[in-house]
């Protein structure tokens with residue numbers, strides 16, 4: 001009886017949300033967590049996360065990596081190469097995709113992602129002028145269950161956290177943040193680092209009242225949308 005109730009309680013949540021469940025770099029697959037069981041998982045490059053549930057406020061520490069603090073492995077990627085995140089399931093078609101990085105000072109084990117060090121390397125908001133549409137980055141994730149981003153080609157090598165964020169806006173004024181992180185060793189002979197005005201803290205990369213976060217997409221008034229958290233850093237700043 002209890003068991004049935006639990007199943008009923010969890011089924012809709014599991015069916016309607018999602019998380020990054022693996023990564024592809026070059027021709028290599030890097031598994032992430034599945035089945036909400038980090039403690040019994042094989043070792044991964046992904047920071048552990050407990051469930052598919054959204055984070056509801058931009059100031060919640062869980063927004064950083066869905067609760068994950070560290071991972072035993074890391075993946076090597078050349079500057080300029082693509083990293084593709086894979087979602088086993090995803091259903092929300094309104095809201096931006098944002099991909100962030102954070103440069104670690106040293107080892108991953110002591111790199112928590114604290115401070116104003118997060119910068120965007122990729123994003124897709126909305127196109128076509130109608131917020132209540134499926135012309136959104138997250139709708140592309142529904143279709144492909146993948147998102148591929150290039151690591152800036154001239155970025156300084158080192159240890160980085162990569163963070164894939166889906167911000168679901170289908171509930172008016174009730175944003176849902178879904179973000180997972182993985183550990184990357186970036187190689188190459190680049191020297192670029194993002195200037196201060198591209199750097200944000202996570203949690204707290206914008207106020208909850210940011211129009212890119214708290215928005216009623218059904219109001220029919222707005223025709224443009226700007227993802228929160230500033231501009232994408234391409235690696236080249238002139």
Ligand SMILES: *[C@@H]1O[C@H](CO)[C@@H](O)[C@H](O)[C@H]1NC(C)=O
Pocket residue numbers: 082122148149150
């Ligand atoms: C690599 O990432 C860029 C975006 O940064 C994207 O436009 C391109 O399609 C990706 N390439 C592949 C092969 O997925």
Ligand SMILES: [Cu+2]
Pocket residue numbers: 016017018054092
């Ligand atoms: Cu959901």
